[in-house]
Amino acid sequence: MSIYDMLSQDQQTQPVCGITVGVVTDIKDPDKKNRVKVRLINRTDSTQETDFIRVMSPAVGKQFGLFALPEVGDEVLVGFLDGDYAAPYVLGCLWNTKNPAPVSVQDGKNEVRMWKSKTGHRLELNDGQDAPGITLFTAKETHLVIDDKAQTAELADKDKKNSVVIDIGGGTVTVEAKSKLTLKCGKASIELNGSSGEISIKTSGSIKIDGQQVDVSGKSAVNVKASGQLNLEASGPANLKGAIVKVN
Structure with a gap:
């Protein structure tokens, strides 16, 4: 039974001034309009409970706005439209000793x-x-x-x-990255494996490295392999050195 049903005929038409506090008891709105039920806690009859009533928000619109519905057990502030006790709505929520704020003002600085x-x-x-x-x-x-x-x-x-x-x-x-870092763009990718220390560069197109000077070195070996043709070209002198040089 709602508080409106409990009122007499005279009480239903009598205006109410001011606001009151209550505790949310239900948020399962059967009409899915994001309304809540509230038990008014400053009345002599603690069983007085509203029907599902609307909750005020600082910003609302069609499919946009700020959505933050109070939870069951939250303390809320309740007002009455045009002073009508049968038309309550939630104005906002209140912190209390049971439900304290997540942060507090330090040294008078509200930062x-x-x-x-x-x-x-x-x-x-x-x-x-x-x-x-x-x-x-x-x-x-x-x-x-x-x-x-x-x-x-x-x-x-x-x-x-x-x-x-x-x-x-x-x-x-x-x-x-703890284990692996991958950069992808279309059909090209660069993968850095933190576990093995390997770096893999893959693409379905070509890879170009251009610089004033390019150095390629390996602590144990450097392998250059082509499935098709391999071209090595220099516009100046070309030097090939090694303890042993083998061709074919």
Whole structure:
């Protein structure tokens, strides 16, 4: 039974001033309109419960906006449309000792804004001088950190064994992988294997290396092999040296 059903005829038409607090009891809206049921906790009759009522949001539109529905057990602030006790709606949520905020003001400095889910995903905006920037964390601490002070942007796992670091001031990008790093573009790929130490370059087209000077060296051996024709050409002198030189 809803609180509206419990009111007398006179009470149903009598305007109500002010707002009240309540606790969310149900979020399974049968009409799938993202409404909630609320038990009003400052009434003498603690069984007074609303029907499914709408929840206010700071931004709404057709298939867009900010969506953050309160959970069962959350304390909420309830208002009444035009003072009508039969037309309540949720104005917002309230933290309390049972459900404290995920962050607190330090030394009177209100520098951190945070959006955190119940499983631990969080978005943090820090305006502090010591660590200004934006951080995005998953519950397992995979993170994206944009640090305005250090002028860096880092995407990494919890232990930073796999990461991409952009040094904005230094103009460098460092990519690190624990076991293997693969770069792909169309039919071309470069693979760096951290376990074996091998580097593999593959493409269905041609590979070109161009420089003022190109050095190729191997600690034990260098192998050059062509399935078809092999051409070695120099516009100047061509030197072939070895302890033993074999041709064919």
